[in-house]
Amino acid sequence: MSMYLHLRAVPPSALRNSATWFQRLFEDDWDTVRERIGRHREEVLDKLYGDVETLYSGIPPHHAPEGPRTQVVLGGRPVFHTDSSLPPFLLLTASQVTGVAAYLKAADFDGLWRHARVQLLRPYAVPDAEPEVRGLFAATHRDLTAFYAQTAQYGDAVVKWLVV
Numbered sequence: 001m002s003m004y005l006h007l008r009a010v011p012p013s014a015l016r017n018s019a020t021w022f023q024r025l026f027e028d029d030w031d032t033v034r035e036r037i038g039r040h041r042e043e044v045l046d047k048l049y050g051d052v053e054t055l056y057s058g059i060p061p062h063h064a065p066e067g068p069r070t071q072v073v074l075g076g077r078p079v080f081h082t083d084s085s086l087p088p089f090l091l092l093t094a095s096q097v098t099g100v101a102a103y104l105k106a107a108d109f110d111g112l113w114r115h116a117r118v119q120l121l122r123p124y125a126v127p128d129a130e131p132e133v134r135g136l137f138a139a140t141h142r143d144l145t146a147f148y149a150q151t152a153q154y155g156d157a158v159v160k161w162l163v164v
Contacts, residue, residue: 072148091160
């Protein structure tokens with residue numbers, strides 16, 4: 001089973017506070033989304049999205065105070081799916097997106113990595129895995145920083161959904 005966390009930028013004027021609308025947003029292909037909401041920006045994190053959350057939130061139990069760093073990956077107001085067996089959608093307002101973008105722009109990746117390094121390397125249990133694993137997290141950090149920066153520049157909200 002593949003799990004992915006999808007993050008999609010949505011202009012506030014196109015946003016509907018409806019689980020059915022959110023479902024359509026994630027079912028549509030990129031071209032349809034672009035046509036419907038005027039542009040398309042998306043970020044997708046694979047099944048290791050929880051590890052990326054650890055990078056930003058600290059080692060569990062998440063020590064980060066509530067705020068932008070805890071909203072990067074799994075943060076947002078839940079909008080419950082019409083099918084209660086599916087995870088809720090998460091919504092970050094344009095204002096929250098601006099805060100996340102500012103946090104990521106100012107974040108010191110090396111400091112984040114040092115703080116979470118032991119936990120993030122634990123699943124690999126191979127001494128020489130660190131350069132590759134660190135590189136993957138650094139690339140994800142760059143991608144998320146670019147996604148949130150552009151989304152904040154447009155003044156858009158972000159809708160997230162864990163697709164199982």
